[in-house]
Amino acid sequence: MPDLPAGPPAAALTQVFRRGSYPEYLRLTAILRKETVGGALLLAATVLALVCANSPASEVYFSLRDFAVGFEPWHLKLSLGTWAADGLLAIFFFLAGLELKREFVAGDLRMFNRAIVPVAAAVGGVIVPAAIYTVINLGSGSEALRGWAVPTATDIAFAVAVLAVIGSHLPSALRIFLLTLAVVDDLLAIAIIAVFYSSDIQVTPLLLALIPLALYAFLAQRCAHFFGTHPAAAWIVLLPIGVVVWALVHTSGIHATVAGVLLGFAIPVLRSKKGGGPNAGPGLAEIFEHRFRPISAGIAVPIFAFFSAGVAIGGSAGFISALRDPISIGIIVALVVGKPVGILLATWIVTTSTKARLDPDLSWIDVLGVAMLAGVGFTVSLLISELGFGHGTPLDDHAKVAILSGSLLAALLATVVLRIRNRHYRRVEEKERIDADDNGIPDVYDV
Structure with a gap:
């Protein structure tokens, strides 16, 4: 892709994909390392699910997935697969709520000139894939059109894991952009x-949910320092209240994972004056983020993948039949083509309609590689597929085959582009690590 045309003087321009602050770089790279491990576990759970669903153990696997446990009141007698989608994924979305609030309150995204590009890119990465899927399935009936949102999501764990393997020398700005894009994508x-x-x-349980949610937010705000220094207290006090909010939201008919986001938003990001002020240490949101990320990436998401990714393909004939479905074609094209086109188009519009230009250390081919990697949609795509087509239905099975196939193809194409760029950046990596004044911060961040 050609460079942007000449515009205003460099001093008047805002650099796109420039490095963030050094503390933000350290925080986000720590998240990337944890998500890389989560991506490996997610891949292992997916492979195990596919093996179980297409082996002599398939009957046991599907019986386990459909085994119902729970209580009839509040509509909480659910299959294990539904518990994973509605319950365990609430932990994943709780973490997403924490990340979103922290990014927009205390992270680099609190500054408009840094937030506009990833936000616009995420919006473009939703609109274009949805439009492509809809066009392909216009003649397939209303049931097929319910899957319009399936290819709009980016799986942060898988995408980051791929980037960690193939892009060890890529600029940190690209990694942070992918992470930020995925976070906004989650929103x-x-x-x-x-x-x-x-x-x-149901309006009544939804209104009732506001009562424990308000209590949860009040306690989190007033007792943030106490909960941060006494982990057991947070489990004993906040967790039961959060479970009540989740149950009421689930009963109301709104998907229960939304409750996880609301609970995440209720956690304070900055420390209060009573707790020592914002510079006295991490706020409760950051503390919870460290505590819950291993649970989300290591337990909740892999278990969800195990119960959701198991599709009985039926051999090569069944696989080919699934891929011929317009639903599958729409999802694959939207993930592989729609995602990068939407992200690149939105980024280009922002950089040509505002006083912005690409960071001189980067090239548009780098942005293309990351945009292609954003086509790796998995966790949230599987969830939306189940919500749109019905858990375990033929349409849902075809959609899941397409999600797996499209994500794999997007990852392979991104690998080709980013591996080439990785070799280029390997030669300049040592220069960026120079710390001439020995203050513990690389000189490139001092500048």
Whole structure:
């Protein structure tokens, strides 16, 4: 892709994909390392699910997935697969809520000139894939059109894991952009689920949920320092209240993962004056983020993948038949083509309509590689597929085959591009690590 045309003088321009602050770099790279491990576990759980679903153990696997446990009141007698989707994924979305709030309150995204590009890119990465899927399935009936949002999500764990393997020398700005893009993408997915995939909403339990949610927020704000220094207290006090909020939201007909986001938003990011002020140490949101990320990446998401990714393909004939479905074609094209086109188009519009230009250390081919990697959609795509087509239905099975195939293809194509760029950046990596004044911060961040 050609460089941007000449514009205003460099001093008047805002650099796109420039390095963030050094503390933000350290925090986000720590997240990337944890998500890389989560991506490996997610891949292992997916492979295990596919093996179980297409082996002599398939009957045991599907019986386990459909085994119902729980209580009839509040509609909480659910299959294990549903518990994983509605319950365990609430932990994943709780973490997403924490990340979103922290990024927009205390992270680099609190500054408009840094937030506009990843936000616009995420929006473009939702609109274009949804449009492509819809066009391909216009003649397939209303049931097929319910899957319009399936290819709009980016799986942060898988994408980051791929980037860690193939892009060890890529600039940190690209990695942070991918992470930020995926976080904003999660927010858009949450809004889509809440608005378009919630049905038969019951107003009474929804209003009742506001009571424990308000109590939860009050305690989190007033006792943030106490909960941060006494982990057991948070489990004993906040967790039961959070479970009540989750149960009431689930009963209301709104997907229960939305409750996880609301609970995440209720956690304070900055420390209060009573707790020592914002510079006295990490706030409760950051503390919870460290505590819950291993649970989300290591337990909740892999278990969800194990119960959701198991599709009985039926041999090569069944696989080919699934890929011929317009639903599958729409998802694959939207993930592999729609995602990078949407992200690149939105980024280009922002950089040509504002006083912005690409960081001189980067090239548009780098942005293309990351945009292609954003086509790796898995966790949230599987969830939306189940919500749109119905858990375990033929349409859902075809959609899952397409999600797996499209994500794999997107990852392979991104690998080709980013491996080439990785070799280029390997030659300049040592220069960026110079710390001439020995202050513990690389000189490139001092500048």
